[in-house]
Amino acid sequence: MIQENVPTILQEFVQPRVINQDMLINLVIEQGPKGEAGKLFYEDDILKIDYLWVMPNLIELKLSNNIIEKIENLDALVNLKELDLSFNRIKTMENLNHLTNLEILLLFNNEISEIENINDLNNLTIFSIGNNIVTDSKHVLYLRKFKKLRSLNINGNPCTKEDGYLDYVFAFIPQLIYYEYKMITNEQRKNAREKH
Template sequence: MSQLYNSIEPNIIDDEMVQKAVEEQCPEDIEKLVKREGINLKDVTELQLSFRNILQIDNLWQFGNLTKLQLDNNIIERIEALESLVHLVWLDLSFNNIEVIEGLDTLVKLQDLSLYNNRISKIEHMDTLHELQIFSIGKNNLTTLEDVIYLRRFKNLRTLNLSGNPFCDDEQYMLFVVAHLPDLVYLDFKLVSDTTVSISACEIRQEHLTEHLLCWYASNILAFRAGSLQKLGLQKHAAAFVEYLNGSFLFDSMYADDTEAAKLAHLPGVGDLLQAYPSWFVSVCENLFNYGLKEYEKREAEVSNFYESLHEALTANQQEGRKIILDFENRNKR
């Protein structure tokens, strides 16, 4: 338990706290009436329990028709006892001590969820929240950027706050998030532009293609090298590990016998994609080819400089050795 509790008296959600909260949020003109005659908790649709030092969620089963619940700025450690709140649309659990996302399975109507400023290290256990539109999980302990991919299942998600997490320091953070969640309108309180979406999508596609290409190429390079080098210059390409990358050979050999690719051509809209894809693939190959040659030439230059320096050092040593021997012989003649 946090040392913070040494100076804070933890509370529980009891009948007195609930009754007081309901009375406080009633309009002044009917507050006295509510205090005198009471209120049916099933009629309450909104409940604010902020800043009450609540340690554990409990005793909310009476609010069967609740649509909005504020539990922010407490000391809650677990998300629990919310099973009966099946009509909940808005839930605020920000500024607590929650470490794990859990206990949300029955909240299938939830549209707005805030877990801002907690201790959460992984985005998980939210599979049933199909209606989610706004999600705030900034200022937690999220370190793995790939966790964002989990949010792709929420087709209605338009507003997302991840700011203040460790993975936000990654230079690819913004592009990665927008590429995997292209329907976002707001990210970290900022409007997502169409330009950002386009750039990020292209970069992610190229990154995935390059990874696929390198893996495939590595597994098949021995087969390529088995053939004889028939043209002038291929020996250099082989030494640079870029043979057969300066053209369409790699693409043709990968897709020549691909029957599944031929089937895809019959799907609507795929025809145009298949026409553009080969040239783009070849362009990536050529980029790899040029990069490989550049690195090879750099290595060759470094090796050449090394041997030149070695030769100069050997020559200098030989000359110095001859001089020493000559001086020795001259001294002995005297």
């Protein structure tokens, strides 16, 4: 016997079962956004970040491998701890400063030329901005102030080809433990300090 107060989509699942992918997809279709929001929600590639105000308690957001060009509409996500916008078309780091709980920021493989506008991300621990177009190494001094920063990946940017770049990073961001996901050795740190 099916209970009347059970939503239609769940009626076939009233018997105890393990949640499976089909059940989740059906729930999203029935209870997901409607109208224009629904169209954007169900497209294969996400063009724009929007309609996230309905999830203020979200702590992890992965929007990698899309065609997003602008970081926007994240204001309501004050509890967010991890944001992955890798493999998109983002040109500018913007609209991130209010995400003060953010610990992991992944912007790998975009079109970003400057590391900026994250002054208030004091909890930032892991930052990946490899394969972008950052040319100026002034970001090293900018990143120095993030005292909890432990892992940095900036490989594949023009700035990393400068002579002595790695020594500069190791000397001026001493709190780093990992660079390109490899542990920084004591010898690398010592050499960097001697040069700077």
